[in-house]
Amino acid sequence: MSVFTRLLRREDPHSLAAPYALDALDPAERRRFGKHLAGCGRCTAEVRELSEDAVRLAWSTAAPAPAALRERVLAAVRTTPQEPAPAGRPRTAQLPPHVWGVQPPPARARRAGPRPLFVPFATVTAAAALVIASLFAVQTHRTEGRLAAERARARDIAHVLAAPDARATAGTDGHGRALAVVASPSEGRAVVTLSGYGSPSRGRVHQLWLTRPGAGPRSLGLLSGDTPLAVKGLEKSAVSLAVTVEPNGGSAHPTGQPVVQLTLKSVGFGE
Amino acid sequence: MRMRGVTGTAGCGHGRGEGAEVLLVRVAGGDHQAFEELYGLISGPVFGLVRRVVRDPAQSEEVVQEVLLELWRSAARFDPARGSALSWILTLAHRRAVDRVRSARAAGEREQREALRAGEPAFDHVTEEVEAGLEREWVRRCLRRLTDLQRQSVTLAYYDGYTYREVAERLSLPLGTVKTRMRDGLNRLRGCLGGAA
Numbered sequence: 090m091s092v093f094t095r096l097l098r099r100e101d102p103h104s105l106a107a108p109y110a111l112d113a114l115d116p117a118e119r120r121r122f123g124k125h126l127a128g129c130g131r132c133t134a135e136v137r138e139l140s141e142d143a144v145r146l147a148w149s150t151a152a153p154a155p156a157a158l159r160e161r162v163l164a165a166v167r168t169t170p171q172e173p174a175p176a177g178r179p180r181t182a183q184l185p186p187h188v189w190g191v192q193p194p195p196a197r198a199r200r201a202g203p204r205p206l207f208v209p210f211a212t213v214t215a216a217a218a219l220v221i222a223s224l225f226a227v228q229t230h231r232t233e234g235r236l237a238a239e240r241a242r243a244r245d246i247a248h249v250l251a252a253p254d255a256r257a258t259a260g261t262d263g264h265g266r267a268l269a270v271v272a273s274p275s276e277g278r279a280v281v282t283l284s285g286y287g288s289p290s291r292g293r294v295h296q297l298w299l300t301r302p303g304a305g306p307r308s309l310g311l312l313s314g315d316t317p318l319a320v321k322g323l324e325k326s327a328v329s330l331a332v333t334v335e336p337n338g339g340s341a342h343p344t345g346q347p348v349v350q351l352t353l354k355s356v357g358f359g360e
Numbered sequence: 361m362r363m364r365g366v367t368g369t370a371g372c373g374h375g376r377g378e379g380a381e382v383l384l385v386r387v388a389g390g391d392h393q394a395f396e397e398l399y400g401l402i403s404g405p406v407f408g409l410v411r412r413v414v415r416d417p418a419q420s421e422e423v424v425q426e427v428l429l430e431l432w433r434s435a436a437r438f439d440p441a442r443g444s445a446l447s448w449i450l451t452l453a454h455r456r457a458v459d460r461v462r463s464a465r466a467a468g469e470r471e472q473r474e475a476l477r478a479g480e481p482a483f484d485h486v487t488e489e490v491e492a493g494l495e496r497e498w499v500r501r502c503l504r505r506l507t508d509l510q511r512q513s514v515t516l517a518y519y520d521g522y523t524y525r526e527v528a529e530r531l532s533l534p535l536g537t538v539k540t541r542m543r544d545g546l547n548r549l550r551g552c553l554g555g556a557a
Contacts (some may be wrong), residue, residue, distance in 0.1 A: 091545060100490050104536070104539045104540075105493065107542035107545075107546055108524040108538075108541035108542055110525075110546065111514065111518045111542060111546075112454055112455050112458045112517070112518070112521070113517035113522065113523050113534035113542070114523060139445055139543070139546050140443065140447060141447055141550075142546040142550045143451075143454070143546065144446070145452045145499060145549065145550075145553050146515075146519070147405060147408075147453075147454060147516050148450075148499070149498075149499035149500065150408040150411075150412040150496075150519075151404040151406075151408040151409075151497040152404060152408035152411060153398075153403075153404055153407070154406070154438055155407075155421065156422065156423065158421055159399060161425060162403075162424075162428045162429065163392075163395070163399070165429055166395055166428075166429065166432045167392070169429060169432055169433060171388070171432065171434075171435065171493055172434050172436060172437070173436055174437070192555065195384065273416040284419035288463065290465045290466075301405075341533065350441050356537075
């Protein structure tokens, strides 16, 4: 997969341990070094040590948080669902069922792929939780002016979630970044959420593509932060979703390698 | 003497105790009470750190709120094998703060920020609102024991959110030198602060 192909180049990656521990890498370097770390025991140990040092610097800045912040955070937490434990790590016995608010989609166990670069979530519910969690996050930041557009989008999203054949899947990379989708093949619709990738550098955007057999990638639109994107008109033969970084406004065809790609087979496409 | 463990107040508690790990596991299980306790333990360090990096009070509060919500949502992702809970939380907070300050800078607030701090060494900008904890004094003292270039490399990156490339540019140093100064600076800091504690 293309995510694997952009590996480290030019400089000795070990020398980036200290800048990494200090968060002094730009996002692309951070990603590359993160991948390098996954396969380098020596670097992992060094980064852990250096990160603990960096955290000592954090402690010396402690200051009391405003009282009003506490109420805001606790109130927000009361309406925010949680993500389940990542794939590959056993959950502790203390974890009770997750708060859904709506009835969860049917749990369908899937085998975890090779860690740690890019693995599917252990369960479909985990992927759906990711999408739904981001919906809540969006709602807390919503402004009045965007209400009408939000309502239209919420209707589109509800439409997908209500479809009898709606299923969810997600890919995550072990660094908290994920591409999650809830899709209905019968409706040809999906809700797609990109999370943890932040915003590309200035003048660039994340663009979502649909790959199909025998044709070039088709643009499904631009992704803004981790706001869910509702898409329609997905053909049954669709193979995967891919996200690339493009100049502002998006491109007619992808101009670079995908930063993340997710197959749609497990949600009923590709037949 | 250093204060340890869960202290309901923000500030001087070094708090590298068992408390945060246990609380985080309970939080991962959806325990609101545990989240409130965790809030008491970490809101001060998280807020202080974010404000130190982001500077703008309103934006700092936004980032802190985002961090704490993310903590609630993704508590299950905490992996004790990879470090302490507090380290994980502060690393998350620092990353979000750095992301914010970089986009704010890109959006043109750079000049304003730099005017605020012209000519002063970064480590002297520690806020004065909390009684000086022992930890803070130690860190300051230890920062002063670094060479100028080590200290500037570390603090421009960690407290001011510059990438090592930007640090190299500001200090007119080759990239390799900055990377080395950062590593040596952190190592010397560890020696002075007394290991990983």
